[in-house]
Amino acid sequence: MAVDGGGTLSELYQRSRRLLLKTRDDLERLERLASAVDSPELSVAVRRDISQIQTLCSEMDGLWRSVASKPQRDLWKRKVEQVAEEADSLRESLDRYMQRQQRRMQEAQERAELLGRSNGESSHILRIFDEEAQAMQSARNSSRMLEEATATGAAILAKYSEQRERLKGAQRKALDVLNTLGLSNSLLRIIERRNRVDQWIKYAGMILTLIIVIAFLRWAR
Numbered sequence: 001m002a003v004d005g006g007g008t009l010s011e012l013y014q015r016s017r018r019l020l021l022k023t024r025d026d027l028e029r030l031e032r033l034a035s036a037v038d039s040p041e042l043s044v045a046v047r048r049d050i051s052q053i054q055t056l057c058s059e060m061d062g063l064w065r066s067v068a069s070k071p072q073r074d075l076w077k078r079k080v081e082q083v084a085e086e087a088d089s090l091r092e093s094l095d096r097y098m099q100r101q102q103r104r105m106q107e108a109q110e111r112a113e114l115l116g117r118s119n120g121e122s123s124h125i126l127r128i129f130d131e132e133a134q135a136m137q138s139a140r141n142s143s144r145m146l147e148e149a150t151a152t153g154a155a156i157l158a159k160y161s162e163q164r165e166r167l168k169g170a171q172r173k174a175l176d177v178l179n180t181l182g183l184s185n186s187l188l189r190i191i192e193r194r195n196r197v198d199q200w201i202k203y204a205g206m207i208l209t210l211i212i213v214i215a216f217l218r219w220a221r
Contacts, residue, residue, distance in 0.1 A: 009063040009076060016056040016083045023049040023090050030097055046094055048217060053087040055213070 026046045033042075057080055064076035 009060060009067075012056050012060050012063070013076075013079060013083070016053050016060070019049050019053050019056070020083065020086055020090070023053065027090060027093055027097070030094075043094065043098065046090075050087055050091050050094065052217075053083065053090075057084045057087065 023046055026042060026049070030042055030046065060076070060080045060083075064073055064080055067073040067076055
């Protein structure tokens with residue numbers, strides 16, 4: 001089975017597995033750096049990779065349903081569900097990391113404010129924490145925008161997949177009816193040509209949607 005403009009089901013699965021490994025490594029690096037220095041850029045990159053995995057899962061979800069063999073269809077269903085569960089687990093781990101970082105910065109700022117009451121030279125420390133807090137807030141805002149864009153793209157892909165299945169079913173029924181009525185081959189070719197035009201319009205819409213999502217991801221970076 002192939003994805004319009006995206007690759008086969010197997011290729012999408014391999015891409016999602018590679019992204020899972022990369023995201024897991026980046027998340028572990030975030031945890032190691034947490035006690036020494038904050039890295040909002042890395043946390044945004046991790047969030048972006050998780051969103052990309054979830055988008056791949058949406059594409060694969062529309063593909064495994066079209067696999068003809070039931071054993072193969074069930075196998076791909078389990079594989080896609082496993083990738084989606086791992087992506088959800090990574091997202092939850094990232095959310096917990098962000099919450100810990102926010103608490104750490106808040107506690108450090110409170111300590112600096114306490115010191116500031118007895119020592120007027122702590123204004124520089126407070127300014128540093130304010131800058132870190134602003135960077136973390138910016139990272140959270142970017143992550144939220146990224147998640148919203150990914151959710152929108154996934155919903156559009158799911159809608160296109162559903163429409164494609166309905167169109168295939170309608171086309172099969174129409175051809176059966178036409179064959180039963182004994183209509184000419186020329187009329188059948190006209191209908192098939194019209195279906196091909198409709199498919200190209202649908203593919204162009206899907207590619208345009210992916211381009212918009214990719215452009216937004218690069219802008220958010």
